[in-house]
Amino acid sequence: MKGQAVLIVLLVVVVALGFGLSIISQSVTDVEIAGQSEESARVFNAAEAGIENALGNLTIGTYYIDVGEDEARIEVNYEVTGERFLEGVYSENDVAMVVLGDGVAHTLTIEWADGDCTGAVAESGGTPASLLITVINSDNEITRYGLNACALHGDNDMVDISDSGLDGYLRTYSLVVTDIDELVKIRPIYNQAKIRVTGAPSLPVQVYGIDSRAQSPTLESKAIQVSRTVPATPAIFDYVLFSGINIVQ
Template sequence: MQRGQTALIALLVLTIATTVGLSLVARSTTDISMTRTLEESARAFSAAEAGVEVALKTGAAITTASDSELGTTYTAMVSAIRGTETSPLVFPSKTPAGDTTTVWLADHDANDAIDDAFPPKYPSLSSVSVCWSKESDLEIPAIVVTILYKESTDVSGNPYRVAKAAYDPDGARANNFSDPGAFSGGCGDGKTTYRQEITFASFTPAIDPAADVLIALRIRPVYYPAQLAVQPVGQQLPVQWNQITSVGQTASGVNRKIVVNQAYKSPSSVFDAAIYSQQDFSHLN
C-alpha cells in the first residue's frame, strides 16, 4: 500500500514537473517569437524612416531602394495635396483655438518662396468655401478669416493688402461676427459642419482675382478648436503641402508605413494681430 502511494506521489510530481517544464518552453518560444516580431517591426520602421528622409531631401518618389545593413527595402510616394471643387482640402488635424491655419492661394517656387508676381496665376479662383466643425452643442467654434493679397492698382509702392472677416454660428455671443452661410453639411467631407463661402469681390475694396494676386487665406478658430476644410470655386487651389507615404519591408515580409506632410512655412499666429507700417507710428493718448 505504501509503495503504491509512493509511486502515485512520484507520478504526480513528475506530471507537475513536466507541465511546468512544457509551460516554460512554450513561454520561452512565445517570448522569442515576440522578440523577433518586434525586431522585424523596428527594422521595417527604420526602413520606412529612411524612405521619408530621402524623399524629404530629393522631393521625388522612390520606386524601390534597399538597405544592405538592415536587410530591408523601402518605397516612398510623394503626393501634392491641393483642394478642388469636387475634392475639398481637409487639414490632417484640428486647429487649436487661437492658432492659425494657412491656405495658400499662390504657388511656391523651387526655393519655397511665394510666387506673387503679376499677372495672377489663379485668375478664375472667384471664391472659396471655408468649413469648420462643431465640437458639441456647448462647444461651438467661430472663425476669423484673413486674406492676404497684392493689389494691382496700387500706386504707393506698397501693393500688399489685408482683408478680414469673422463668422460665428452661435448667435448668443455678442461679438458682431456674421452668421455662416450654412449651419450643416460643411464641405461634404464628413468632418465639418458649418460652411461660409468667401467671395473675394464682396470685400471693400473689392478683390479681383483676375487682376490682384491672391497670396493666402489665414483661418483662426475662436473659442474652441475646429477641424477645417476648404473648397475652391472656379479653379483648384495651389499645392498646399507634399504628402510622403513611405513603406518599409523586411526580408520576412513585415511591412510598416509612415505618412509625413511636408508643409510650406507660414507666419506665426502672433503676426495676425500685429500692426505694420513703412513709416513711424504716432501714439495718441
C-alpha cells in the same frame, strides 16, 4: 506499500517533467516574441526612413530605397502625392497659407466655419470665426481683407459675409488674386474654424501626402501615412488693426 511508493515517485517525476517542459516552452515563446518585436521595430523604423526621405525632397512620384545591409536589408517604397486645394481645422489665430506663385490669376473660393450666428458677439468664443486674409505679391506688396461670418461690422469694421458655403460650411467668399500674387494667409479670429480653399483654375499643390511601406525578408511589413502642408510663418506676424479698408499697423 512498495507499489504505492513507486506510484508516488512516478507521479512526482511526471509533475516535475511537466513543469520543466512548461518552463522550456515559455522560454521559447518569450524568445520568439522578442524576435518578432525586434523585427517589427526594424521594419517600422525603415518605413519611417521612407517618410524622412520624402520630407527631404517633396517631389510627387514613387520611390524605392533599401534600409540596412545583406540579410538585414529591408525594402522600402514610398509615394508622394499632391492635393491642389487646402482643407483643415485651424485654431483661433493659427494661419492657413495658400501658395500661389505660378504666374496665373486665380479665383479662390474660401469656405469656412460652422454653427450659426445666434447671439454672436465679437469676442473669443462668442461667434463663428471671422477671417483676416493677407495677400502678398512678388513685389512684397500686401493687401488685407477682414471677413465676418456673422453681422459684426459694427463691432470691428470688417465686411459681413452672408453667402452660405457647401458641405456644411457656414460661409463662402470669392477672392480674385493676380498673376503676381505669391501667398494668401488666412487667420481665423474669435474661434477655431474649418477652412477650405479651392481655386479656378486649379491651384499649385497645397498639401503633400506621403505613404511609406516597408517589408523585411520574413515578410514582416509596416505602413506609415503622413501629410504635409506648406509651412506658414508664425501668426504673430499677421497681427494688424482693421478699420474698414484702411489698415493701421
